[in-house]
Structures are given as C-alpha cells and as structure tokens.
Amino acid sequence: MDFMSAREAAEKWGISQRRVAVLCSENRIDNAIMVGNMWIIPATAEKPMDARSIRYQKNDERKIKPFLKWAGGKGQLLSEIGKYYPFESGKINKYAEPFVGGGAVLFDILSKYDLESIYISDINAELINTYNIIRYDIDELIDMLMVMQNEFVPMNTDDRKEYYMKKRECFNYLKVNCNEDINIEKAALMIFLNKTCFNGLFRVNKKGLFNVPMGSYKNPMICDEKNLIAVSEKLQNVTIVCGDYRESADFIDDKTFVYFDPPYRPITDTASFTAYTENLFNDEEQIELAKFVDDMHKKGAKVVISNSDPKNSNTEDDFFDDIYSSHKIKRVEATRMINRNSNGRGKIKELLISNF
Numbered sequence: 001m002d003f004m005s006a007r008e009a010a011e012k013w014g015i016s017q018r019r020v021a022v023l024c025s026e027n028r029i030d031n032a033i034m035v036g037n038m039w040i041i042p043a044t045a046e047k048p049m050d051a052r053s054i055r056y057q058k059n060d061e062r063k064i065k066p067f068l069k070w071a072g073g074k075g076q077l078l079s080e081i082g083k084y085y086p087f088e089s090g091k092i093n094k095y096a097e098p099f100v101g102g103g104a105v106l107f108d109i110l111s112k113y114d115l116e117s118i119y120i121s122d123i124n125a126e127l128i129n130t131y132n133i134i135r136y137d138i139d140e141l142i143d144m145l146m147v148m149q150n151e152f153v154p155m156n157t158d159d160r161k162e163y164y165m166k167k168r169e170c171f172n173y174l175k176v177n178c179n180e181d182i183n184i185e186k187a188a189l190m191i192f193l194n195k196t197c198f199n200g201l202f203r204v205n206k207k208g209l210f211n212v213p214m215g216s217y218k219n220p221m222i223c224d225e226k227n228l229i230a231v232s233e234k235l236q237n238v239t240i241v242c243g244d245y246r247e248s249a250d251f252i253d254d255k256t257f258v259y260f261d262p263p264y265r266p267i268t269d270t271a272s273f274t275a276y277t278e279n280l281f282n283d284e285e286q287i288e289l290a291k292f293v294d295d296m297h298k299k300g301a302k303v304v305i306s307n308s309d310p311k312n313s314n315t316e317d318d319f320f321d322d323i324y325s326s327h328k329i330k331r332v333e334a335t336r337m338i339n340r341n342s343n344g345r346g347k348i349k350e351l352l353i354s355n356f
Contacts, residue, residue: 001031002043013047018136019236023048063111064230067134067191068127069200070102074261074306077350078108080332084354086257086302087113094118094256096301098245101127105259110234119251121241126175126190127202128242131235133187138232144188145223152196153219160196164214167192172209195222246292254300262289264308265319267348283319290323297327297355309349324353 006024010017024032024039028048032041066073074081086092087109093116097106100120109115122128133141152163171189174182194200198215205211241247245260252258263281286307296303305324309331310317321329334350 003033003040004043004045006039006041009041009045015047022136022236064107064234065227066102066104066107067224067228067231068102068130068194068202070104071201071203073102074104077306077332077334077352078104080330080352081105081259081304081306082108084257084302084304084352084356085109085113086356087115092255092257092302094251094253096120096248096252096256096258097261098122098248098258099261099263100131101261103131105261107231107234110238116255117251118238119241119248120238121243121245121248123242123244124202125242126186128240129183130187130190131240133184134228134232135235135238135240137184138229140184141188141191142223142225142228144185145191145228146225148188148192149220149222152192152222161214164193164196168210175208175210192222195220245289249292249295252296252299252301256301258296258301258303260289260293260303260305262286262305262307265310267308267310267312286319287323293324293355294326301355303327303355305351305353307351307353309351312348320351320353327353327355329353 004012006020007017009020009029013020020029020041021039023029024034024041029041029045032039032045066075095106095109095115095117096119097103098119098121100106100122103120106118106120110118120131148167152160155163167189171186171193174186174189193210193212194202196214196217197212199212200215201212202210203212239251245262248258262285265283265286289305293303293305307320310319311331330352331349332352333347335347
C-alpha cells in the first residue's frame with residue numbers, strides 16, 4: 001500500500017496539516033498510522049466528510065461562550081445584533097468577523113448555525129495565537145490551565161500577587177521573544193492573566209507589554225474545561241488569520257455576512273483606551289474602514305458595524321453619521337462595563353450601522 005504524509009494529504013484536501021493530524025487522531029481516516037511522531041496516510045484515502053453536514057440550518061447544540069473577557073465585548077448587545085443575522089434564507093452562508101476580539105458574536109453564530117465557511121481575524125497576535133491553540137492543542141492547553149488553577153486559587157492574597165506578577169513577566173517575555181515552540185504556554189498565560197487581572201482587561205503599553213495589575217477574585221474560573229472543549233470543536237472549520245481587516249476582502253462576497261467591531265472611537269477626551277495592541281485606531285483609520293465597508297457593500301455582502309456614539313458627550317458630533325451617510329444607523333442602549341473609574345460605567349448609546 002502506498003502512503004502519503006500529513007502534509008501531502010493537507011495539500012491534496014485543501015486543509016491544514018494540523019487538521020489532518022486531528023482527523024487521524026480521531027480515527028476518521030482509515031488505516032492512518034503513527035510512525036515515530038508523524039502520521040502516514042494511505043495514498044488512496046479520501047478527505048473525511050465535514051462532521052457539520054447539515055449546513056445553514058439552526059443548531060440546537062449547547063451554546064458556547066467567549067473564553068476571554070474582552071473590553072468592548074458584545075455579549076450584552078447580542079439580542080440587537082442577532083436581529084441582523086441573514087442566514088435563514090440560506091442565500092447568505094458565509095460569515096466574516098475581521099475584528100474578532102473576544103468573539104461574542106462569532107460564538108453566538110457558531111452556536112446557532114452551521115455555515116459553509118467562516119473567517120475571523122485580528123491584529124492582536126497573542127489573541128489569535130490563543131484561538132489557534134484552542135483549535136489545535138486543546139488538551140495540552142487545558143493541562144496547563146488546570147495546573148495554574150490548582151496552584152493559584154488556594155493561595156492567600158500576597159502569594160497570589162507574587163504568582164500573578166511572575167506569570168505576567170513570563171507572558172511578556174514570551175510575547176517579545178517569539179518562538180512557536182512556546183505558543184501553548186503563551187496562550188495558557190494569556191487566559192490565566194485574563195481570568196485573574198483587574199476587570200479582565202487586556203491592555204498593553206507603548207512597548208507592547210501587558211501591564212494590567214491583578215484583580216480581586218475569590219475563586220476565579222481559570223480553566224473552564226467544558227466550554228474550551230466545545231469552543232475547540234466549533235473552531236475546527238474556521239479560518240483564523242492574524243492580520244489587518246483588509247485581508248478579509250478576498251473571502252467576502254455576495255454570500256457573506258460581515259460584522260465589523262473595530263476599536264471604538266473615544267466619546268470623551270479622557271476615554272482614550274484603545275490599546276488592545278501597540279497600534280492605535282484613530283479617526284483616519286475609522287474613515288478608511290468606512291471606505292472598506294463601502295467596497296464590501298459593492299460586492300453584495302451584508303454588513304453590520306458597531307461603534308461608540310459620539311453624541312453621548314456632544315450632540316453635534318456627526319462623525320459616524322457623516323462617514324456612514326449611505327447606510328442605516330441605529331442607536332442602541334448599552335452598559336459600559338470596563339472603566340477604571342466606577343462613575344464612568346453605566347448606560348450609554350452605541351451605534352449599529354448596516355447596509356441593509
């Protein structure tokens with residue numbers, strides 16, 4: 001019998017080499033054999049059928065949720081954003097989210113629909129690394145998180161602070177000294193820090209170093225094993241890209257629903273938190289995004305964009321009304337959850353902008 005390598009099978013079937021290895025480990029490829037540390041596959045083997053064979057239909061499986069708390073997360077607006085989902089007819093069978101962040105909308109859609117293809121991206125390399133590790137290396141990730149949970153939770157406050165600072169220092173070292181061999185550890189550290197830091201905030205300084213202090217949690221859930229496994233299963237057929245939102249243009253067509261959730265425009269001079277990465281998203285970038293949205297509209301895609309409403313602080317500020325003048329703008333009520341000043345939290349208006 002002739003055999004091919006996992007890499008050759010990946011090229012033949014148009015999927016990743018890691019996905020081939022997962023299929024082999026799940027015994028979904030007949031007569032695949034592990035030789036040393038690599039899989040060999042019969043040359044005549046056919047690509048296994050996608051387990052999600054019923055496409056475009058509503059899904060009754062257990063709901064999955066974001067694995068990170070993320071500033072600007074859309075959990076509270078899902079009921080409003082969900083009103084725009086255009087999947088019922090079956091004509092729209094693709095989804096793209098080029099600023100995926102914590103993925104609240106992504107996971108809502110993955111919980112409800114089986115689509116032909118899904119594309120997510122973000123410029124935050126550590127975030128995208130974590131998505132990829134959950135997809136490909138979930139067992140090792142869970143093992144590391146369980147160790148951290150079992151070590152951290154029983155500690156007193158002083159010991160927790162020391163432990164937290166060591167993990168933060170390690171994360172920043174790995175972040176700067178990129179090496180694919182430690183990507184699993186980096187993902188585990190990112191989840192640990194997110195679950196134990198102040199307000200679950202991901203923020204970096206100008207050098208790109210994570211600088212959030214430890215939060216005060218009695219019994220933080222560092223390893224939500226069931227949800228992580230469910231998320232891993234749902235991500236198997238998702239294209240995950242670390243890159244600028246413009247890279248999604250090749251994926252988007254007239255069968256695609258696109259949700260853009262860029263870093264929000266500050267609604268006051270002091271509310272300038274946009275540092276999820278070392279790169280800032282200023283008014284020029286917001287205008288460039290609006291032009292990109294117009295281009296995707298011309299392709300026939302269904303598009304929704306969210307952002308802050310500048311009229312919260314200045315009723316004469318028509319910035320978004322102007323740059324999205326050809327689209328529909330809806331103002332919805334939201335609660336600002338992350339702010340260093342508790343007085344800065346509370347009900348505000350946000351924008352949902354659509355081309356349909």
